[in-house]
Amino acid sequence: xxxxxxxxxxxxxxxxxxxxxxxxRLQLLLEFSRELPALPDRYVEDRDLLEQVPECQSxxxxxxxxxxxxxxxxxxxxxxxxxxTRGFAGILHAGLDGLGAEEILxxxxxxxxxxxLNDLVSPLRLRGLAAxxxxxxxxxxxxxxxxxxxxxx
Numbered sequence: 001x002x003x004x005x006x007x008x009x010x011x012x013x014x015x016x017x018x019x020x021x022x023x024x025r026l027q028l029l030l031e032f033s034r035e036l037p038a039l040p041d042r043y044v045e046d047r048d049l050l051e052q053v054p055e056c057q058s059x060x061x062x063x064x065x066x067x068x069x070x071x072x073x074x075x076x077x078x079x080x081x082x083x084x085t086r087g088f089a090g091i092l093h094a095g096l097d098g099l100g101a102e103e104i105l106x107x108x109x110x111x112x113x114x115x116x117l118n119d120l121v122s123p124l125r126l127r128g129l130a131a132x133x134x135x136x137x138x139x140x141x142x143x144x145x146x147x148x149x150x151x152x153x
Contacts, residue, residue: 005108006095006107006108006111006114007095007096007099007103007104007106007107009094009095009096009099010091010095010096010107010111012095013091013094013095013115014111014114014115016028017114017115017116017117018114018115018116022116022119022120025115025116025117025120026117026120026121029083029084029087029088029091029117029121030083030087031087031090032086032087032088032090032091032094033083033084033086033087033090034090035090035094036076036078036086036089036090036093037093039075039076039077040075043063043075043077047061047077049063050062050063050075050077051063051135051139053128053131053132053135055127055128055130055131056078056085056088056125056128056131056132057082057084057085057124057125057128058078058079058081058082058084058085059078059079059082060076060077060078060082060085060089060128060132061076061077061078062074062075062076062077062089062132062135062136063075063139064104064135064136064139064140064143065143066101066140066143066144066147068147070100070101070102071098071099071100071101072096072097072098072099072100072101072104072136072140073097073098074092074093074096074097074136076089076090076092076093076132084121084125085125085128088125088128088129088132089132091115091129092129092132092133092136096136101140101143101144104136104137104140105137105140105141107133107137109130109133109134109137110130111133112126112129112130
């Protein structure tokens, strides 16, 4: 994967957005909003385990978990009344959940331009999507560093 390529699942999502007319892209975004999985009980019961993404116009919280084998699981919480924010979270979940840490870290931060939403969604909302990805990457890097420190200790 180069700096301009996307992980395969995320690339497929970008191609899906590119294949539909502008008027249908928002509908596709809403579909991702509806497909965002519910939080597991451990996050519902302890909301402090989630990190807020204040750059999002609607309340959005997320967590990334790196397993011992490097696989990353993603968890998002956004209100049903925030379909754009939920849709962006749904895209990230569908495109990145279950990938290896290095694939996620290699995902270009500006990938949202490949979705063809620039004329349909405000730049502020698109910055929220970039901020979600940036926080996911930071959480992944921090967990990899902690795991490396434990192995080296």
